Amino acid sequence: DGGITQSPKYLFRKEGQNVTLSCEQNLNHDAMYWYRQDPGQGLRLIYYSQIVNDFQKGDIAEGYSVSREKKESFPLTVTSAQKNPTAFYLCASRDRLTYEQYFGPGTRLTVT
Amino acid sequence: EDKVVQSPLSLVVHEGDTVTLNCSYEVTNFRSLLWYKQEKKAPTFLFMLTSSGIEKKSGRLSSILDKKELFSILNITATQTGDSAVYLCAVGGAQKLVFGQGTRLTINP
Numbered sequence: 004d005g006g007i008t009q010s011p012k013y014l015f016r017k018e019g020q021n022v023t024l025s026c027e028q029n030l031n032h033d034a035m036y037w038y039r040q041d042p043g044q045g046l047r048l049i050y051y052s053q054i055v056n057d058f059q060k061g062d063i064a065e066g067y068s069v070s071r072e073k074k075e076s077f078p079l080t081v082t083s084a085q086k087n088p089t090a091f092y093l094c095a096s097r098d099r100l101t102y103e104q105y106f107g108p109g110t111r112l113t114v115t
Numbered sequence: 116e117d118k119v120v121q122s123p124l125s126l127v128v129h130e131g132d133t134v135t136l137n138c139s140y141e142v143t144n145f146r147s148l149l150w151y152k153q154e155k156k157a158p159t160f161l162f163m164l165t166s167s168g169i170e171k172k173s174g175r176l177s178s179i180l181d182k183k184e185l186f187s188i189l190n191i192t193a194t195q196t197g198d199s200a201v202y203l204c205a206v207g208g209a210q211k212l213v214f215g216q217g218t219r220l221t222i223n224p
Contacts, residue, residue, distance in 0.1 A: 036211065036212075043219075044216055044217070045119075046214040047214070048211060048212075048213075053210060061211070093157060102149065103149060106158050107157060109157055
């Protein structure tokens with residue numbers, strides 16, 4: 004059963020703590036992406052990776068970090084430097100031959 | 116700076132009406148325009164358009180791209196309550212997509 008999984012679905016953290024969101028895909032896609040969505044807004048790109056061991060900053064990378072050690076996995080760390088971390092986080096992947104991105108179910112992060 | 120603008124931001128209609136959602140863009144290295152439907156969680160893919168003037172159709176939904184005027188429209192005919200969602204337009208360069216703010220469509224019975 005191919006697809007993208009994100010865990011956990013809901014995450015609660017205290018301010019000042021780092022937190023890592025998981026994203027795994029078994030679609031054999033080269034490119035992976037992290038987006039943030041705030042209420043009533045579209046998706047904003049945080050980081051993306053076209054290939055293993057390489058990644059680029061998106062439009063709102065400050066306060067976030069990523070790694071891409073395996074093709075299947077692209078975890079996102081929300082650091083304490085991120086001023087407004089409460090949001091819905093979506094991971095996506097894309098086959099290198101098409102432009103369509105496939106999305107995971109998302110993680111809703113609440114920081115208090 | 117790449118930009119995608121959707122209009123209207125919000126739309127409320129009655130079941131059975133026809134709606135048109137708009138997406139205009141300014142993107143360097145345009146490769147494709149994609150429409151997604153987002154209900155509660157992850158966006159689901161509707162259409163991808165790469166060529167100007169060719170309509171893509173799926174049931175009651177259809178979309179067309181105008182690369183000269185830099186916009187696309189998404190039409191939904193005979194709307195149903197299940198069409199209520201946020202519709203996202205995204206424009207792709209070689210490596211990444213730029214998303215619009217979305218149009219929140221509400222279909223009242």
